[in-house]
Amino acid sequence: MMTIYFFPYIYMFIIGLIVFVMDRKHLLSMLLSLEMIVLSLFIFLIVFLNFMGYQEFFSMVFLTFSVCEGALGLSILVSMIRTHGNDYFQTFSILQC
Template sequence: MFMYINMMLSLFMFLSGIIVYVLKRKHLLSTLLSLEFIVLSLFYLLFMLYMNYNYEYYFTMIFLVFSVCEGALGLSILVSMIRTHGNDYFQSFNILEC
């Protein structure tokens, strides 16, 4: 019963992250935050799955390392976009200008 509730919570977190990603796609910061929320929900799902089957947690550490690298890359793209264009709107970003 406990595992079922955690799976439903993780699924709800994942779907709400996807809904926010679709609805707030105009700002880069909002999309990055929703992607990090999706990664956290997947981490929670993996952790509960490994805890249920009594596996080792090494893969979750590798998953966290890759998610931190993804977050750092997204923030660097955000900083470079704000420095060059002044904001994080996708409407003002023109690929042909660069």
């Protein structure tokens, strides 16, 4: 009975991983797929903690870390666009940095 509740979130996680692995052209699409993965893990965590009868304190810690991860990703995106003019990974070179 417990596996019925987790199937949609497992599918969300797998689809987010597939998009993250397959679409590596733009940094913004990678950040959006990472946020989809984090959101599916957060919902999975909420459902699991409610099902097991635990408190949801750990979910707030997880949400805090995911917000910090999103803010860090956006700051990296803004700095890359300011320095290079776009977010394509093909235009970046380690030798130029």
